[in-house]
Amino acid sequence: MTNPAPENNACSQSGESKRVWDLPVRIFHWSLVLLFLAAWLSSEGDRWLDIHIFSGYAIGGLILFRVLWGFFGTYYAQFKHFRFSFKQAKDYAFSLIKGIPPRHVGHNPAGSWAIYLLLAGLFLVARIQLISAT
Numbered sequence: 001m002t003n004p005a006p007e008n009n010a011c012s013q014s015g016e017s018k019r020v021w022d023l024p025v026r027i028f029h030w031s032l033v034l035l036f037l038a039a040w041l042s043s044e045g046d047r048w049l050d051i052h053i054f055s056g057y058a059i060g061g062l063i064l065f066r067v068l069w070g071f072f073g074t075y076y077a078q079f080k081h082f083r084f085s086f087k088q089a090k091d092y093a094f095s096l097i098k099g100i101p102p103r104h105v106g107h108n109p110a111g112s113w114a115i116y117l118l119l120a121g122l123f124l125v126a127r128i129q130l131i132s133a134t
Contacts, residue, residue, distance in 0.1 A: 020106050022074045028066050032122075035059050060126040063119055076106045084109035 021029075039055035042048035070079040084092075092109040095101040101108070107115060 018105070020076045022077060024065075024069055024073065025077050028062055028069070032059065032062050035062065036122075056126055056129050059122060060130070063123050063126065066119065082107040082112040082115070084112050086113070089113045 035055045035058050039052055039059065042052035042055065069077050072078075075081060088109040089112070092101060096110070
C-alpha cells in the first residue's frame with residue numbers, strides 16, 4: 001500500500017479538501033457520542049437501568065472495535081499514523097497558545113493523546129462497571 005499522507009503528517013497548503021476518516025470511524029464516533037449520552041441520561045434511578053447497562057456494554061464493544069480498527073483499519077484510522085511523543089503533544093499545545101499551530105492531516109499531536117486517554121478512560125469505566133455488576 002502506498003503512503004497517501006505526507007511524511008510529517010502535515011497538511012498541504014494547496015487548499016484541497018480530502019476526507020480523512022472512513023465510514024467505520026465516523027459510525028464509531030457518532031455511536032459513541034449517542035451511547036455515552038444515553039448512558040449519562042439513564043444513570044439516575046432504576047427506571048432506566050436496562051438502557052444504562054446496554055449503553056455500557058455497547059460502549060465496551062465500540063472500544064474493542066476501535067482498538068482492532070486502530071491496528072487493522074484504513075490508513076488514517078491506524079494508531080501508528082497518529083502516534084506522537086509527549087514532547088510533540090506539548091510543543092503542539094504551546095504552538096496553539098501562540099496562535100501558530102502546524103496543520104495536520106488526521107489527528108494532531110495533542111489530539112492523538114486525547115484520543116488515547118479517552119479510549120483508555122472509557123475502557124476503564126466500562127471494565128469497572130462490568131466488575132461491579134457481577
